Amino acid sequence: MATFEGRFTDASGLRIAVVVARFNDLVTGKLLSGCLDCLARHGIDTSSSSSQLDVAWVPGSFELPIVTQQLARSGRYEVLITLGAVIRGDTPHFDVVVAESSKGIASVSRETGVPVIFGVLTTDTMQQALERAGIKSNLGWSYGLQALEMGSLMAAIARAD
Numbered sequence: 199m200a201t202f203e204g205r206f207t208d209a210s211g212l213r214i215a216v217v218v219a220r221f222n223d224l225v226t227g228k229l230l231s232g233c234l235d236c237l238a239r240h241g242i243d244t245s246s247s248s249s250q251l252d253v254a255w256v257p258g259s260f261e262l263p264i265v266t267q268q269l270a271r272s273g274r275y276e277v278l279i280t281l282g283a284v285i286r287g288d289t290p291h292f293d294v295v296v297a298e299s300s301k302g303i304a305s306v307s308r309e310t311g312v313p314v315i316f317g318v319l320t321t322d323t324m325q326q327a328l329e330r331a332g333i334k335s336n337l338g339w340s341y342g343l344q345a346l347e348m349g350s351l352m353a354a355i356a357r358a359d
């Protein structure tokens with residue numbers, strides 16, 4: 199029997215791309231800061247000259263899947279992270295943006311075999327979004343951790359092949 203688990207301490211071989219939505223950047227910028235802080239504390243080079251980390255900005259959460267797909271297909275990354283914030287109060291088409299974003303991101307992950315972390319907050323209000331992006335806790339940090347776990351887990355499974 200094999201038991202596969204991701205680790206958080208062997209990040210040296212991982213290349214990661216983060217795709218961030220500009221819409222609600224008050225929130226997504228904070229998610230990105232939390233995410234980068236987590237990655238840096240686990241040994242990922244997050245400097246501007248890093249060859250381990252790239253960041254791509256898209257207009258809104260609706261555009262996350264297509265850019266994530268292009269990055270995943272490039273073969274340059276072991277894991278990708280998407281960051282967005284869709285706030286019900288801001289848009290009558292909340293459900294459309296959330297559905298397209300989540301379905302699109304999930305299908306990129308399955309089609310390419312590259313794990314993609316779903317870091318899109320869906321809240322009723324800006325206050326709730328900010329609470330999850332640093333006022334109370336910062337989910338960006340958790341998304342960073344989940345990326346490290348998934349990158350490491352996929353590598354462990356590949357090594358057993």
Ligand code: INI
Pocket residue numbers: 219221222257258259260261282283284285286288289295
């Ligand atoms: N994009 C978001 O990421 N969050 C939102 O809350 C949002 N609202 O409220 O509309 C939003 N809309 C933009 C959308 O993601 C696309 O960028 C736009 O429709 C252009 O395709």
